[in-house]
Structures are given as structure tokens and as C-alpha cells.
Amino acid sequence: MTAYRNALLLVALLASSSLAPLAAEPLPIPNPAPAHPELRTVLEEFGGYEGLKLLMDDFMVILLDDPRLGPVFELSDQQRVKDMLAEQFCVILGGDCTYTGMDMVEAHAGLEVRHADFNALVENLQLAMDRRGISTRAQNKLLAKLAPMHREVINR
Numbered sequence: 001m002t003a004y005r006n007a008l009l010l011v012a013l014l015a016s017s018s019l020a021p022l023a024a025e026p027l028p029i030p031n032p033a034p035a036h037p038e039l040r041t042v043l044e045e046f047g048g049y050e051g052l053k054l055l056m057d058d059f060m061v062i063l064l065d066d067p068r069l070g071p072v073f074e075l076s077d078q079q080r081v082k083d084m085l086a087e088q089f090c091v092i093l094g095g096d097c098t099y100t101g102m103d104m105v106e107a108h109a110g111l112e113v114r115h116a117d118f119n120a121l122v123e124n125l126q127l128a129m130d131r132r133g134i135s136t137r138a139q140n141k142l143l144a145k146l147a148p149m150h151r152e153v154i155n156r
């Protein structure tokens, strides 16, 4: 009986301890647009927010033309995706912008995104940046901030 009571006490203690809710709570979703004020000069190289909007026009054309990704972007609200990406990149590059879109888990939840899709998207973004004459150094500064987002975007 004492052993039984001790076991009950242990269960009650564990349930009330700080470990129990920690185990049950989902991990917080990372900020989809973390600001990097130190990258403001990189934003200038992109031509600021207006330059990013032009970049997104080119990027979307390239995406739609890519047999790997075109079909999925055909089905999306392309203007919204371009607007949200321009806002997101502007904030990341330290601009005076606000990102009004979804977090990266939510934005891609309805899609089955694989590693290969992520690499294809980055490849297309590089192509779009090359065509706009963005230096490799500036491209890499942006890509380094996007790379960790693969954890939220890839869901298959």
C-alpha cells in the first residue's frame, strides 16, 4: 500500500513539475522575417523594397517556367506570394518594412515540399538575382538567412 501511495505521489509530482508541460508543448515556430539591420547595405544593392518587388516579378516568371515548380505556383495567388516575399526579404535585409504574411510552417502546410523543391527554388532565386546584376556576395548574404528556413518549409 505504501509503495502504491508513493507511486501516486511520484505521478502527481511529475505532472505538476515543470518538465511535464515542457514535454507536451510544441516547439515555438521561428520568426519568418527576422530583421538584420546590419544587412541594410545589402538591401541597397537590391534596390531597396522597390528593387525587391521587381526581383519578385522576374523570380515568379522563372518559377512558373520551371517544370519542377511551375505547376505548384500556377495554383497559387502569384501576386500575393510576390508581395509577401518582397516584404519578407525587405525585413530580413534590415529595411523599414513590415512582413504581413504567414509563418513558414503555415504558408507551406498545404504543399508537399521536398529537399529537391527547396534546392530548385533557391536555384531559381539565384538565376533571378543574377539577371538583375546582384553581386554574388549580396546574394549569399540573403541566402544565408533563408537557408535555415528549410526546417519549416520542407515538410515531406
Ligand code: HEM
Binding pocket: 069, 072, 073, 075, 076, 077, 080, 081, 084, 085, 088, 100, 101, 102, 103, 107, 108, 110, 111, 112, 113, 117, 118, 119, 121, 146, 147, 149, 150, 153
Ligand atoms: C526559404 C525558402 C522559402 C521562403 C522564404 C518562402 C516564402 C514564402 C512566403 C512568404 C509565402 C507567402 C505566405 C503568405 O501567403 O502569407 C510563400 C508561399 C508559397 N510558397 Fe514558399 N517559401 C520558400 C520555399 C518554398 C518552396 C521550396 C516551395 C516549393 C514548393 C514553395 C512554394 C510556395 C507556394 C506554392 C506558396 C503559395 C501557397 C498558397 O497558395 O497558399 N515555397 N512562401
